[in-house]
Amino acid sequence: MFATRLRLRDFRSYERTDVALGAGLTVVHGSNGAGKTNLLEALYFGCTGRSCRTSNEREVVRFDAATTRVEVDLRDADGRAHELAVGFTPGDAKRLQADGVLVDRLVDVEMRPLVCVFMPDRLELVKGPPALRRSHIDHVIAASWPARSATRRSYGRALAQRNALLAGIRSGRSSRDSLPAWDAELARHGIALRDDRAAAIELLAPRFSTLAGALGLGAGAELRYRPRSRAADAQQLAAELAQRTDSDLDRGFTGHGPHRDDLALLRDGRELRSYGSQGEQRLALLALLLAEREALAEARSTVPLMLLDDVMSELDPDRRAMLAELLRGAGQSVVTTTDLAHVPGAAGAGVTRLAVAGGAVLQDAAAAA
Amino acid sequence: MYAPPIQRLITELGKLPGVGARTAQRLAMHILRASPQDAAALAEAIREVKERIGLCEVCFNFADEPRCRICADERRDAGVICVVEEAGDVIPVERTHEFRGRYHVLGGALSPIDGVDPGDLKIGELYRRVSDPAEPIREVVLATNSTTTGEATALHIADTLRERSPDVVVTRLASGLPVGGDLEYADEVTLGKAFAGRRRL
Ligand SMILES: Nc1ncnc2c1ncn2[C@@H]1O[C@H](COP(=O)(O)OP(=O)(O)OP(=O)(O)O)[C@@H](O)[C@H]1O
Ligand SMILES: [Mg+2]
Ligand SMILES: [Zn+2]
Numbered sequence: 001m002f003a004t005r006l007r008l009r010d011f012r013s014y015e016r017t018d019v020a021l022g023a024g025l026t027v028v029h030g031s032n033g034a035g036k037t038n039l040l041e042a043l044y045f046g047c048t049g050r051s052c053r054t055s056n057e058r059e060v061v062r063f064d065a066a067t068t069r070v071e072v073d074l075r076d077a078d079g080r081a082h083e084l085a086v087g088f089t090p091g092d093a094k095r096l097q098a099d100g101v102l103v104d105r106l107v108d109v110e111m112r113p114l115v116c117v118f119m120p121d122r123l124e125l126v127k128g129p130p131a132l133r134r135s136h137i138d139h140v141i142a143a144s145w146p147a148r149s150a151t152r153r154s155y156g157r158a159l160a161q162r163n164a165l166l167a168g169i170r171s172g173r174s175s176r177d178s179l180p181a182w183d184a185e186l187a188r189h190g191i192a193l194r195d196d197r198a199a200a201i202e203l204l205a206p207r208f209s210t211l212a213g214a215l216g217l218g219a220g221a222e223l224r225y226r227p228r229s230r231a232a233d234a235q236q237l238a239a240e241l242a243q244r245t246d247s248d249l250d251r252g253f254t255g256h257g258p259h260r261d262d263l264a265l266l267r268d269g270r271e272l273r274s275y276g277s278q279g280e281q282r283l284a285l286l287a288l289l290l291a292e293r294e295a296l297a298e299a300r301s302t303v304p305l306m307l308l309d310d311v312m313s314e315l316d317p318d319r320r321a322m323l324a325e326l327l328r329g330a331g332q333s334v335v336t337t338t339d340l341a342h343v344p345g346a347a348g349a350g351v352t353r354l355a356v357a358g359g360a361v362l363q364d365a366a367a368a369a
Numbered sequence: 370m371y372a373p374p375i376q377r378l379i380t381e382l383g384k385l386p387g388v389g390a391r392t393a394q395r396l397a398m399h400i401l402r403a404s405p406q407d408a409a410a411l412a413e414a415i416r417e418v419k420e421r422i423g424l425c426e427v428c429f430n431f432a433d434e435p436r437c438r439i440c441a442d443e444r445r446d447a448g449v450i451c452v453v454e455e456a457g458d459v460i461p462v463e464r465t466h467e468f469r470g471r472y473h474v475l476g477g478a479l480s481p482i483d484g485v486d487p488g489d490l491k492i493g494e495l496y497r498r499v500s501d502p503a504e505p506i507r508e509v510v511l512a513t514n515s516t517t518t519g520e521a522t523a524l525h526i527a528d529t530l531r532e533r534s535p536d537v538v539v540t541r542l543a544s545g546l547p548v549g550g551d552l553e554y555a556d557e558v559t560l561g562k563a564f565a566g567r568r569r570l
Contacts, residue, residue, distance in 0.1 A: 157517045165481035174486045178479055181525035185517060 001113045001302045002332040005073040010065035012038035013359030022352030027343050028336045030356035036336035040307050046072035049086050049096050049106040052117045058090035082111050114304035116289045126281045130262035141196045144299040155189035163253045187238035193258045201225040207291035215283045216319045220268035228260040303331035312342040429474040431456050446470045448507040454478050465561035478518035499534050508538040527570040540567040
């Protein structure tokens with residue numbers, strides 16, 4: 001599944017735009033403020049119904065416009081055409097359509113393309129707190145095995161219930177009688193969540209090491225799961241929870257379980273979040289996203305669309321060449337850059353170039369093919 | 370916008386489950402157009418159900434006498450109790466024709482977030498029923514919903530019964546019900562299978 005065209009109306013700086021995308025690598029280039037990131041965001045918006053840039057989605061509607069609309073044409077593995085469309089008027093529910101049919105959520109649409117995004121602020125995934133990495137890996141789980149996306153939600157619900165009960169016991173409103181039942185229920189989902197995460201990381205880890213090597217991060221790059229609990233089964237995890245009841249009651253919340261897991265990105269055994277340089281952290285994030293693309297391609301037999309914003313800055317010429325080669329190698333990707341020369345091979349055949357200026361796309365003649 | 374009596378009707382209708390503002394308006398308009406007899410019959414039916422229907426003194430199912438029809442029915446197996454969250458869950462189980470015992474309606478599920486503790490449900494009443502020597506119980510089937518709250522409720526009751534009444538067999542409906550599913554929405558065949566394949570806890 002890949003995107004063939006993107007049509008925008010009143011999205012960010014674009015009034016009306018219709019662009020053809022390449023089946024392989026597309027390079028969006030232009031000066032600062034030209035509208036490159038806006039175009040990438042629009043593609044994400046059209047594929048997912050959400051912004052990858054802001055949680056205040058009214059920002060995406062062009063100044064002075066009331067409504068925005070994004071349409072994405074797609075072609076599936078059998079060559080059949082599909083269309084996704086997102087219409088959005090701030091204050092109203094979004095109008096999401098798949099092949100002309102209104103749907104509640106695009107994530108439920110079978111034919112929608114999976115999307116992996118690199119944005120400079122996503123470096124937080126490498127540098128930031130563990131919660132970001134947990135929720136990221138849980139997204140990978142949901143994308144790889146849609147049926148398992150319920151596990152995180154169930155775990156979250158059981159955790160909230162147990163914490164509410166702890167608060168009730170602390171304040172003397174509730175008795176401890178039902179605590180073992182909530183321990184058992186929390187442990188049941190906790191073990192399921194931990195096993196899902198372990199399985200996802202097992203898929204990603206070897207690919208991560210290989211890709212990190214190919215991106216010039218050296219041979220010692222490693223992705224490792226750091227589960228909070230090593231319990232063999234739900235019963236054992238429930239016992240671990242029971243052992244910690246007193247300290248949980250002191251604190252007022254549950255201190256043990258997969259909501260305290262972490263995912264470590266290491267090089268030669270050391271945390272990249274603490275010891276990695278800017279460029280190394282960037283490469284690690286790219287290796288992680290590319291590993292996910294490969295893993296998802298295998299699990300869902302469709303190669304996710306890669307959206308990479310401003311990825312080449314801060315990389316040296318050798319690393320740029322390595323990344324460009326990986327991107328040209330397989331699947332569809334869209335890269336933005338202020339300078340076409342920062343994407344080695346961008347001038348070559350099979351690469352689509354889109355020059356952007358003042359909220360308009362000046363399509364490269366060769367791209368229309 | 371509307372005259373106060375109409376607005377009040379819309380507000381009351383809007384409190385019904387699954388009825389949004391729009392539907393409430395449509396229903397209110399329908400009632401306004403209806404004949405006085407039809408409207409009075411609806412009002413009377415609502416009044417009567419609240420006046421005549423109470424809870425069964427044994428199982429807390431709906432009843433128009435001190436005991437519900439199922440508890441009053443001598444042909445039902447008094448040795449098996451099926452525990453459900455709400456009175457509305459009795460009907461789907463009855464429809465499967467897999468179960469010939471009696472019921473116990475908890476009146477909800479454990480949910481600390483909503484302040485629902487064991488003491489807020491008819492759980493103590495269940496323990497008393499199970500340990501009553503006048504009517505020996507062989508099996509308790511836990512048919513609470515397969516949601517987080519329903520599962521925790523089942524676990525809690527199972528734990529306590531194992532301690533208090535070790536001779537009673539405690540079973541849980543076989544999985545196969547949709548995860549997070551309400552009994553109320555399960556179809557007969559699925560629910561029937563879940564009943565037939567119940568497992569011991
Ligand atoms: N809702 C909106 N309506 C109109 N214009 C907008 C809107 N939101 C952002 N813009 C404009 O879009 C421009 C920025 O576009 P964009 O972020 O795509 O730039 P860019 O090409 O990625 O630049 P850089 O190279 O600096 O990252 C800004 O000039 C901003 O004013
Ligand atoms: Mg930008
Ligand atoms: Zn009864």
